[in-house]
Amino acid sequence: MVDTAATPYAVELRGVTKRFGDTTAVAELDLGVKPGEFFSMLGPSGSGKTTVLRMIAGFEEATTGTILLDGDDVTRAAPFDRAVNTVFQDYALFPHMTIAQNVAYGLKVRKTPKAETQQRVAAALEQVRLAHVADRLPHQLSGGQRQRIALARALILRPRVLLLDEPLGALDKQLREQMQIELKQIQRDVGITFVFVTHDQEEALTLSDRIAVFNQGRVEQVGTPREVYEFPQTSFVAGFLGISNFIAPEVAERLTGESRAITVRPERVRVVPAEVSPAAHETSVVGTIAELVYTGPATRYIVEGEHGLRIIAERHNDHAPTDTAPWSRGDRVRAVWATEHAAVVP
Amino acid sequence: MTTTASKPLSTALYRSRRLRLGSLLTLPLVWLVGLYIVSLALLLATAFWRVDPFTSKVTPAFQFDAFEQLLANEAYLSTSLRTLGIALTVTLLSAAFAIPLGIYMAKVASPWVRGFLAVAITLPLWAGYLVKILAMRVTFTEEGFFNSFFGVFGISGPGFSQTTVVLTLTYLWFPYMALPVYTAIRQIPVNLFDASADLGAKGWTTVRTVVLPLLAPALIAGSVFTFSLSLGDYIAAELVGGATQMIGSIIANNINLNPPVAAAFSMVPVAFVVLYLLATRRTGALERM
Known part of the structure; x- marks a missing residue:
């Protein structure tokens, strides 16, 4: 029973x-x-x-x-x-x-x-x-x-x-x-x-x-x-669930020094010029824009960068409707996120 | 651009609606009107002809003697009712076997078993009609299989009787009911069974309230066969019916002696079938056919 x-x-x-x-x-x-x-x-x-x-x-x-x-x-x-x-x-x-x-x-x-x-x-x-x-x-x-x-x-x-x-x-x-x-x-x-x-x-x-x-x-x-x-x-x-940038432990170690898998959502990733160096509390990957995807409310940038990473960044289209995307394909950029915004995957 | 010049006939057929209809319908119409309807009409016309009482010679006329004879003789009425009863029983029995078998085949059986049963149902259609009636004769005769097998338990078979006629006709026409019913059950989505159980209905309630109404068109299609084929049969009555007489038996007996009576009596099963179709039309099931 x-x-x-x-x-x-x-x-x-x-x-x-x-x-x-x-x-x-x-x-x-x-x-x-x-x-x-x-x-x-x-x-x-x-x-x-x-x-x-x-x-x-x-x-x-x-x-x-x-x-x-x-x-x-x-x-x-x-x-x-x-x-x-x-x-x-x-x-x-x-x-x-x-x-x-x-x-x-x-x-x-x-x-x-x-x-x-x-x-x-x-x-x-x-x-x-x-x-x-x-x-x-x-x-x-x-x-x-x-x-x-x-x-x-x-x-x-x-x-x-x-x-x-x-x-x-x-x-x-x-x-x-x-x-x-x-x-x-x-x-x-x-x-x-x-x-x-x-x-x-x-x-x-x-x-x-x-x-x-x-x-x-x-x-x-x-x-x-x-x-x-x-x-x-x-x-x-x-x-x-949604789009996610999954970063395997060995790559994460090189980025953050900690050998734990992390994941960061595209909406938390910013794209800045490659020359801009990240702040102390930030993690970043340098790469080139491989693709731009316009989805209406947002634009997605796919950045192909170091360590074979593909980072997806999403930018809310809160600018004037007539403005076009600030980046185009092939631009050298840096994908940046606050280190604490990445979730550790146990 | 590469174009192949089509044959002129194909083009003409494609362009002309009349030609197309003509080529489709000529043969079937000749068959249907020429042979089927005309010969039936001729038969029915015979019902009004005259038989010379002395020479038994039939001459064209327009009189109602044959119908008066039919109405005067109670045997004709009782035979009509008996035949109607047999045809209805055969139809009900076929449906009663076909529905559970169809549910099992369509919703429970493995593909292999399903295929085997489908063959088992259709295979008898390949055997001759007389062969099957003779098989029933061998089964139910005095010293036959049924009596020698069940006699051990003290059960004796129906012999050659009306019961055996019903069993034989059910045996003969069952495939015509089983196939449309099985096909219709296959088309009922499984989740209707799930939904019915989910809403609280047990098996029998689901069959009664969901399966049967959805099967109505198939049951009617099948019953048109089982009913009308039973109504017109007389060989089963003759070979396994003992003294049982059906409409067909009487028509067969009169066909040489008194053709007008035979023709007049032929109208009875036609009338039954027409009444049956009208009754089913009232249920609305024909529209969903």
């Missing part, structure tokens, strides 16, 4: 492993999601994050280990016996049911009285601002609308935990950003624990209270967006 004594977590995984034949999708995973938090599982495809979500939902069974929901062991429980609901990547709305019927499905299965069902469906549709499409069929809705219906269908059951499997993946960028805000608002309103799977680091940073970064079936780091972005614990995390 596993010890299911009071756990502070809404969802807890203890030593969970999932194997498909010879491949191990998830290895010896320990993870805890706190009640009411917006928890993201971030990682590249094939990193095991969706498998973990499917095990929490009950679609997959853990090969070994224990999954607890509010302290109850649900490792072997069927999906219909778990107080969790899922929003699927491609929405999984029932194509032959109207929107109202889709949203009412879970209540109907539970034989909820008609009057209550009607009232709750109306409220759920109101919450996602789609009361006017109640009688339409899913294929008559846009992607963003279907997304919101999938959300309403899952939330109407008032689950302990809502699982979201890349729910915004199929939407275009603008709609996606709008939905992110909406999702966050809804989560705050209903106060339900959200477990959110995504491969989009920006999305994870924007939405989450905490993020677990997955790689090859393991969790590399768990922390607040700020923690994982500013203090990556591994080179993978440093590279996966």
Whole structure:
């Protein structure tokens, strides 16, 4: 028997492993999601994050280990016996049911009285601002609308935990950003624990209270967006979240005198003329500008320098719109950052 | 620029819509109108012809004697209802077998098992119709496989009876139901099953509320085959039915003796099929076909 004594977590995984034949999708995973938090599982495809979500939902069974929901062991429980609901990547709305019927499905299965069902469906549709499409069929809705219906269908059951499997993946960028805000608002309103799977680091940073970064079936780091972005614990995390200049220990030793891997974000790197010598508290690399990338709000400079380093510096375009970049390709420059702005990778 | 001069015929076909339609439709239309519809119409016209009571000679006329005979004789009515019952039972049995098998093949079985089952379902289609009925005859005859095997447990088979006719027709037409149903189940996204379970539905509820409605077009397509083929069959009744008579048996018996009655009675299965199609159209499933 596993010890299911009071756990502070809404969802807890203890030593969970999932194997498909010879491949191990998830290895010896320990993870805890706190009640009411917006928890993201971030990682590249094939990193095991969706498998973990499917095990929490009950679609997959853990090969070994224990999954607890509010302290109850649900490792072997069927999906219909778990107080969790899922929003699927491609929405999984029932194509032959109207929107109202889709949203009412879970209540109907539970034989909820008609009057209550009607009232709750109306409220759920109101919450996602789609009361006017109640009688339409899913294929008559846009992607963003279907997304919101999938959300309403899952939330109407008032689950302990809502699982979201890349729910915004199929939407275009603008709609996606709008939905992110909406999702966050809804989560705050209903106060339900959200477990959110995504491969989009920006999305994870924007939405989450905490993020677990997955790689090859393991969790590399768990922390607040700020923690994982500013203090990556591994080179993978440093590279996966945003752009990062990763400097290996042997090169770092020559720059700073300390043989520890460091990482510094492009927005903390300045580009100055090569002749300008850095201040005492600064680290710098001399090189030539190999590439300029204009991204709208910022311009990225790729400096190829000593020790075979490629340093990316990002400059906010806060100058007059008519001004062009102060540097061009081939310029000899120095990439400089405050030594304490570089994070040490343990 | 290199251009190859196309053949004039290809160009003409490409440019002229009429020529194109003509070349597509001439053959099928000759077949459909010339042979299929005209011969059916001729058959139905025979229903109104006259039979000379003394010489049994049939002469063209327009009278309703054949229909009056049909209505007067209760055997015709009971045979019609029996045939309808057999056709409906065969259809329901085929669907009842095809749905779980299709779910297993499409969503559970490994590719190898799936391929094996697909062959197992379609292979009997290659065997002759009579061969299959004779196989059932051998199985259910007095000293046949069924009785000698199950007789040990004190169970005796249905012999040659209406039950055996239903079993035989189900055996014959099952592939026509199984294939469209299997294809339709394959097209149901797996995550609809997941979503249904996630929202609290157990297996049977999911089948009833998600799978069956999505299968309706396939079930109707399959049932048009199983229903109409059963409705028109008479050889199964003759070879494994014992005393069982179906509409086809009576038509076959009358085809030489009294062609107008045979023709008039032929309209009954046609009417059943038309009614069946109208009923399915009301469900709205045909639009999603």
